[in-house]
Amino acid sequence: MSKELMPEIDTEELLQMADDKQYRRLKAALLELNEVDIASFIEELDSERTVVVFRMLPKAMATDVFAELPVEKQTHIINSITDRELSEIVEELYVDDAVDMLEELPATVVRRVLQNTKPDTRKLINQFLNYPDNSAGSIMTAEYIGLKKTMTVEQSFAYIRKHGIDSETIYTCYVMDEQRRLYGVVTVKDLLMNPYETTLEEIMDVHVIKAVTTEDQEEVAETMSRYGLLSLPVVDSEDRLVGIVTVDDIMEVMEEEATEDFEKMAAMLPSEKPYLRTSVFQLAKNRIPWLLILMLSSTITGGILVKYEAAFSALPLLVTFIPMLMDTGGNSGSQSSTMIIRGMAVGEIEPSDILKVLWKEVRVGVMVGTVLAAVNFVRLMLQYPGNTLMCLTVVLSVFCTVLVAKTIGCTLPIGAKVLKLDPAIMASPMITTIVDAVSLMVYFTLACRLLGMAA
Amino acid sequence: MSKELMPEIDTEELLQMADDKQYRRLKAALLELNEVDIASFIEELDSERTVVVFRMLPKAMATDVFAELPVEKQTHIINSITDRELSEIVEELYVDDAVDMLEELPATVVRRVLQNTKPDTRKLINQFLNYPDNSAGSIMTAEYIGLKKTMTVEQSFAYIRKHGIDSETIYTCYVMDEQRRLYGVVTVKDLLMNPYETTLEEIMDVHVIKAVTTEDQEEVAETMSRYGLLSLPVVDSEDRLVGIVTVDDIMEVMEEEATEDFEKMAAMLPSEKPYLRTSVFQLAKNRIPWLLILMLSSTITGGILVKYEAAFSALPLLVTFIPMLMDTGGNSGSQSSTMIIRGMAVGEIEPSDILKVLWKEVRVGVMVGTVLAAVNFVRLMLQYPGNTLMCLTVVLSVFCTVLVAKTIGCTLPIGAKVLKLDPAIMASPMITTIVDAVSLMVYFTLACRLLGMAA
Secondary structure (H helix, E strand, O other), X not given: OOHHHOOOOOHHHHHHHHHOOOHHHHHHHHHOOOHHHHHHHHHOOOHHHHHHHHHOOOHHHHHHHHHHOOHHHHHHHHHHOOHHHHHHHHHHOOHHHHHHHHHHOOHHHHHHHHHOOOHHHHHHHHHHHOOOOOEHHHHOEXXXXXXXXXXXXXXHHHHHHHHHHHOOOOOEEEEEOOOOEEEEEEEHHHHHOOOOOOEHHHHOEOOOOOEEOOOEHHHHHHXXXXXXXXXXXXXXXXXXXXXXXXXXXXXXXXXXXXXXXXXXXXXXXXXXXOHHHOOHHHHHHHHHXXXXXXXXXXXXXXXXXXXXXXXXXXXXXXXXXXXXXXXXXXXXXXXXXXXXXXXXXXXXXXXXXXXXXXXXXXXXXXXXXXXXXXXXXXXXXXXXXXXXXXXXXXXXXHHHHHHHHHHHHHHHHHHHHHOOOOHHHHOHHHHHHHHXXXXXXXXXXXXXXHOOOOO | OOXXXXXXXXXXXXXXHHHXXXXXXXXXXXXXXXXXXXXXXXXXXXXXXXXXXXHOOOHHHHHHHHHHOOHHHHHHHHHHOOHHHHHHXXXXXXXXXXXXHHHHOOHHHHHHHHHOOOHHHHHHHHHHHOOOOOEHHHHOEOXXXXXXXXXXXXXXXXXXXXXXXXXXXXXXXXXXXXXXXEEEEEEHHHHHHOOOOOEHHHHOEOOOOOEEOOOEHHHHHHHHHHHOOOEEEEEOXXXXXXXXXXXXXXXXXHHHHHHHHHHHHOOOOOOOOOHHHOOHHHHHHHHHHHHHHHHHHHHHHHHHHHHOHHHHHHOHHHHHXXXXXXXXXXXXXXXXXXXXXXXXXXXXXXXXXXXXXHHHHHHHHHHHHHHHHHXXXXXXXXXXXXXXXXXXXXXXXXXXXXXXXXXXXXXXXXXXXXXXXXXXXXXXXXXXXXXHHHHHHHHHHHHHHHOOOOO
């Protein structure tokens, strides 16, 4: 990160202070920093110093730093502090952060954490732990401002002043009726812009955009980004407000979802943790299934070649164009599939656009194929003068390959979507395998016809 | 989008009302909707109805809807309304939205827009138009709350009540000195939680995280997501506050940057517009350069094959394993490169991690290679019983190919980063081309040695 963006942090100097046990100076330096940066610093420390440095932070700061640490450091700290310290941290954490942590901690540690949690918090945590993975419920927080519609602006401010400190975001307040059913929404901006005696009923917006607890986090992210919301209320099946999703969590979701798509599109199972913290065994386990499937599929392509043994025994030069044809086909196909998969992921392309997309890709394919074929023809005629028919075979194959690749590349992801499969699996590797088979078939069929060889 | 997330919008019914000229009912229905949804509805209308429907919206709503429309619709509306209506819209738009629009409009339309803008706004717009593409300056807005450090909480509230309506976000206020140099930051939450007579100097946070106007938007997005900020102040080279970047713009930047990476990683030049609105010619232009480069590079692989003509003339069966080897190599390599490129994009992997990454990939490569080789060996022994040496050749080649692919796949993106190139170009297509050449060389060298054939 560049210097302009944040106060210069000299990690070296801080580490030196820790080594020299200059704890007073270190503490003063840490208090100047942002919680995120303190967490990065603590990540660099050995296990002994981790606890020493963590303990020197003021209580409120300690909780925020704790929430930013990776699970290994959290476990280590939990195992090294007293029950009382632990209880203070858990009570201070936002429920969603506590839940995120508990989901990753080893079971014995989780038990100790829950034992040191007050019954109310424990109940809330247990409730949150039951929401399905990647659902709105699993990423929401219980800390929000809930107001009643009969309250005035002045009463609302008094309520916010009293309860606001504990709420993750206070800028959007939710108005509920007696049964906690979501009724309307009012922003602090609305409150500030209206006289004190106005009731919320007069100024609240009753067109509330909301999600239900079981909804997928990707849809929540799409809605918040579409409407530019800072927070989104989450209701249960009876329309009762149970939590909110905040924009910072959504930014994480967007990053995770994009990473997942990158992984799937490169023929891997999605990983749970960042690369450097994933074990070698887990990485291998994520990568082997698709490699195996694709390896076995490409033996089909090999099988096609067996049929044409006679052809390339007679003219071995034909073999040397196989890599160029396969690569060009694969690349052309993945260009199209990538555009379509991404277009569907960001909600621009719908399955109903299939004819529009197909017609577009066919025209692009003709243009691209013509250019590639022309360049190739010139190159081949220079390299193998006189071999016009062979050059024509190769060039025609390039053109057909590009056209077929573009067609398959745009159709399969949309097809996957229609079949309720994830379009991302119809990416580069899958398309390449299919296009390979088709392009080699075209190539050798053309070769046999044009060069008058027996298949 | 699912029904839970938004009030059900029956576009069909609205279109029917427009067709039947039931404008009163249509207007009532539109007023119930969110601006984003009204814009989606207007996009579906023909040019005549567009203007009719747009004109029925109340002034403030009209501006918000206008900002959400695609540039073709904006141009059409600008060309159809009076100077006075145009002036009202431009004055109401946030400066960053106005600038976004002007950057895409045809020059003649821009002239008419600027003629209908007040001198102050025009000056601001011109200033914004000069910031480099994709810089913090180009995405920031000039509407923010700037306070003085000597102000009290009460004075601050009075100021916000007076000026807040025009500000894109009022929740984070920036404290400046007399020279407009950025001094500190105070949130509305801080103001709400403190007594009226407190001065800002006492409660403001002086550790301001900020960006300079020329900084890249990607870095701005990284900072805001790292620190979970709702807005980030932007200063000029003399540390004077000139604007803020808000979180909704950042969500767009994150989506754009991810799309750009997807495109680059699939060997395309990044596109400016969404797929469906990009012309066929432009799409072809974006795709041809890399396809040409990669096609010509893979003729090198073809050149390698020429050297081994004798080998596959003697044993044509060898040719049939080429697709399987090339595909497996390409896929293994792109798995690694994708993980590393994405890891660097989200800031998890740094070039200094190269040895850690390499050691990890080598171990993963050995595991994956062993499994693929073993499965392949069983399959080959069943298909070609007795041909043990040939099977061994193929299986050993698979193992070496996977190992080489993983090594190249993780090294090249990091190398690109060190050379200040975009790591995303070292993705699947490039890696595949390189790995193809290496794996075929390994394959035929092994074949010549093990099967005792002349090269």
